[in-house]
Amino acid sequence: MTHSEAIDRAAAYVLGALERTEEAAVREHLATCAEPHAEFEALSGVVPALLELADLELVEPPAALGGRIMAAAAADLAANPRAGAVTPSAAASRPTPSAAWPTPSIPTAPSAPTAFPSAAGRAARSERNRTGRFDWALRIAAVIAIVAVGAWGLSLQGQLQGAHDQLEAARHFDTAIASVIGAAGQPDAKTVILKPAEGATANGIAAIASDGSVVLAMRDLTPTSGSQVYEAWVIVGEAAPVPVGGFSVDSDRTAGFTTRPAEAPPGAVIALSLEPSEGSTVPVGPIVSTGIALAPASQNG
Amino acid sequence: MNESQHGLRGRTASSVDDSDQAALALVTAGQLDALQELYDRYKTMAYSIALRITADGALAEDVVQEAFLGIWRNAGRYVEGRGSVKTWMLAIVHHRAVDAVRRRRPTTELPEREAVPPPALQLPDIWSDVAAGLDREEIAAAMATLSDVQREAIELAYWGGLTQQEIAERTGTPLGTVKSRVRLGLLSLRRALVGEGDGLADGLAGDGGT
Numbered sequence: 001m002t003h004s005e006a007i008d009r010a011a012a013y014v015l016g017a018l019e020r021t022e023e024a025a026v027r028e029h030l031a032t033c034a035e036p037h038a039e040f041e042a043l044s045g046v047v048p049a050l051l052e053l054a055d056l057e058l059v060e061p062p063a064a065l066g067g068r069i070m071a072a073a074a075a076d077l078a079a080n081p082r083a084g085a086v087t088p089s090a091a092a093s094r095p096t097p098s099a100a101w102p103t104p105s106i107p108t109a110p111s112a113p114t115a116f117p118s119a120a121g122r123a124a125r126s127e128r129n130r131t132g133r134f135d136w137a138l139r140i141a142a143v144i145a146i147v148a149v150g151a152w153g154l155s156l157q158g159q160l161q162g163a164h165d166q167l168e169a170a171r172h173f174d175t176a177i178a179s180v181i182g183a184a185g186q187p188d189a190k191t192v193i194l195k196p197a198e199g200a201t202a203n204g205i206a207a208i209a210s211d212g213s214v215v216l217a218m219r220d221l222t223p224t225s226g227s228q229v230y231e232a233w234v235i236v237g238e239a240a241p242v243p244v245g246g247f248s249v250d251s252d253r254t255a256g257f258t259t260r261p262a263e264a265p266p267g268a269v270i271a272l273s274l275e276p277s278e279g280s281t282v283p284v285g286p287i288v289s290t291g292i293a294l295a296p297a298s299q300n301g
Numbered sequence: 302m303n304e305s306q307h308g309l310r311g312r313t314a315s316s317v318d319d320s321d322q323a324a325l326a327l328v329t330a331g332q333l334d335a336l337q338e339l340y341d342r343y344k345t346m347a348y349s350i351a352l353r354i355t356a357d358g359a360l361a362e363d364v365v366q367e368a369f370l371g372i373w374r375n376a377g378r379y380v381e382g383r384g385s386v387k388t389w390m391l392a393i394v395h396h397r398a399v400d401a402v403r404r405r406r407p408t409t410e411l412p413e414r415e416a417v418p419p420p421a422l423q424l425p426d427i428w429s430d431v432a433a434g435l436d437r438e439e440i441a442a443a444m445a446t447l448s449d450v451q452r453e454a455i456e457l458a459y460w461g462g463l464t465q466q467e468i469a470e471r472t473g474t475p476l477g478t479v480k481s482r483v484r485l486g487l488l489s490l491r492r493a494l495v496g497e498g499d500g501l502a503d504g505l506a507g508d509g510g511t
């Protein structure tokens with residue numbers, strides 16, 4: 001793209017009114033052209049004002065959204081641990097803005113391991129010792145990383161066009177995860193990572209809420225048929241398994257379920273079995289998934 | 302803090318942005334608490350923008366989730382001095398929301414899914430400086446300096462997610478006219494807000510506004 005072609009597109013560019021491919025071409029031009037681009041700077045400065053000028057009606061997002069975002073971020077962190085390195089910014093390689101728009105005295109340092117501006121750096125150091133409120137999230141994230149990648153894809157609507165069932169299953173699981181996260185934030189909550197038993201595929205996460213109920217998010221369950229139910233069990237030490245409730249599973253192979261309250265101290269085993277019918281007092285069907293209740297190491301929420 | 306309060310901004314704008322920058326630096330370092338802090342501060346604004354553009358609550362939630370994950374993953378790309386953290390974050394929300402509505406329109410090119418968050422507005426931002434001295438009447442007065450067709454073109458672009466080509470088709474206007482309406486409208490706003498005649502509109506003033 002030539003300089004004059006880029007200038008011609010400046011107004012549309014700053015408003016986001018170009019096709020994305022064309023937008024990318026403009027961005028590429030800005031990153032590589034040494035000529036001044038005063039037009040871009042003049043016009044883009046006004047764009048944030050449009051938010052205020054719009055008389056935007058302020059609407060609170062649903063409360064569960066924050067939990068979903070934090071869980072997805074925790075999962076992303078578990079999947080891609082940060083080494084403290086900062087990806088060099090494409091924007092940082094752009095020519096310095098014209099004198100009318102001076103850069104601050106603290107330059108960004110794309111090649112430095114951490115490119116914090118100094119104020120932020122101080123804050124980072126002073127807050128580094130802060131107890132992680134999200135230890136629990138990290139712990140479950142280690143297992144649900146793949147799930148979250150799925151949720152990320154899920155949010156990119158349209159990619160799953162034609163895979164409606166898959167989308168519904170992912171949504172179902174996403175909702176169940178949100179419930180688990182809600183329970184995991186309660187005082188003295190415990191978390192459980194449920195792994196498939198041998199020969200089974202069922203897996204998921206659970207949180208044991210303050211009242212002792214187990215909030216489960218499970219997937220890859222074989223659909224139940226007839227009178228079959230999945231029964232959840234709490235096993236403490238050598239004691240007999242305590243049945244805490246059951247549910248059926250349809251073709252989406254996914255379940256969100258909250259059990260009856262039970263005594264489940266840290267170290268208790270949570271198990272899921274596939275029972276021939278409701279009301280089993282001891283597991284008679286195959287165990288499909290198990291996990292151990294873990295108390296968050298440091299939780300101040 | 303309510304980010305929509307106008308009156309306090311003069312005194313608080315820079316300290317809010319310092320605090321935002323500190324939080325963003327922690328996000329870069331992988332601190333979930335800091336992401337939660339930024340989310341709590343801007344969730345209402347973010348969701349409201351997404352909702353206005355998509356007019357669909359579920360889609361707006363997806364947009365906000367995508368945007369905050371984009372912020373989480375790419376916080377290191379924020380460049381200080383090219384606009385406030387707030388502006389950067391809300392630009393990402395806006396960009397994602399526009400992508401979402403364009404994806405719903407089958408005639409439009411489908412954007413890359415995992416494209417890095419937009420960058421588009423990583424340019425200097427006069428707004429935080431300007432907003433300090435403005436009240437709602439002045440803001441309304443600035444808006445009133447636009448002609449109806451300029452305002453329509455800007456709204457269709459910014460809130461409707463239309464490309465300038467689509468605006469031309471929708472309004473039955475030549476592309477060149479749409480381009481100058483958008484440009485002159487933005488320049489007019491700039492003049493009203495900053496009180497600055499910068500000569501950029503010379504030779505075009507009066508054209509395209511009708």
Ligand SMILES: [Zn+2]
Pocket residue numbers: 002003004006029030033034035036037
């Ligand atoms: Zn150029």
